[in-house]
Amino acid sequence: MVALSNEIKEIFTRTKVMPMATASKSGIPNVAPMASILLVGDDTVWIMDNYMKKTLENLKENPVVALYFYDAESKRCFQLKGSTEIRTSGPEYEQFRDRVKTKSDKYPAKSLIIVKITDVFECTPGKEAGKKVL
Numbered sequence: 631m632v633a634l635s636n637e638i639k640e641i642f643t644r645t646k647v648m649p650m651a652t653a654s655k656s657g658i659p660n661v662a663p664m665a666s667i668l669l670v671g672d673d674t675v676w677i678m679d680n681y682m683k684k685t686l687e688n689l690k691e692n693p694v695v696a697l698y699f700y701d702a703e704s705k706r707c708f709q710l711k712g713s714t715e716i717r718t719s720g721p722e723y724e725q726f727r728d729r730v731k732t733k734s735d736k737y738p739a740k741s742l743i744i745v746k747i748t749d750v751f752e753c754t755p756g757k758e759a760g761k762k763v764l
């Protein structure tokens with residue numbers, strides 16, 4: 631089981647926008663910026679589907695995701711990979727929908743993407759680049 635360190639969690643939480651990569655079942659890649667992102671505990675990320683199109687289609691047929699986050703201050707960079715579940719109801723969906731709508735009621739908050747983190751890699755340039763850290 632993966633458990634992010636406090637250092638990685640701090641860098642994740644400081645990041646405002648993350649590229650979210652998915653792929654269709656036939657392997658066509660897609661990447662899109664996401665900001666409605668919340669780290670939950672040590673191994674879970676919630677992402678709100680406000681305006682997803684290809685991303686959501688891909689997750690329905692191939693439920694895996696990759697994200698990266700880069701901290702300009704420390705120059706550290708990490709890649710996460712995970713498996714996903716899509717929720718359009720239930721307490722977790724409702725909790726995140728309310729949080730997103732508190733930021734702005736313009737967000738449709740259509741579905742919650744729950745990412746269980748399976749792998750973490752370093753993407754900081756240098757000798758540790760590409761190393762699997764979790």
Ligand SMILES: Cc1cc2nc3c(=O)[nH]c(=O)nc-3n(C[C@H](O)[C@H](O)[C@H](O)COP(=O)(O)O)c2cc1C
Pocket residue numbers: 647660661662663664665666667678679680681682683684685686
């Ligand atoms: C800075 C920024 C943050 C964004 N955050 C989100 C988000 O949290 N959730 C979402 O559904 N769309 C978000 N979007 C919009 C999606 O990136 C956009 O709808 C994109 O087309 C989705 O990719 P897709 O059509 O390939 O699924 C954001 C866009 C930008 C520029």
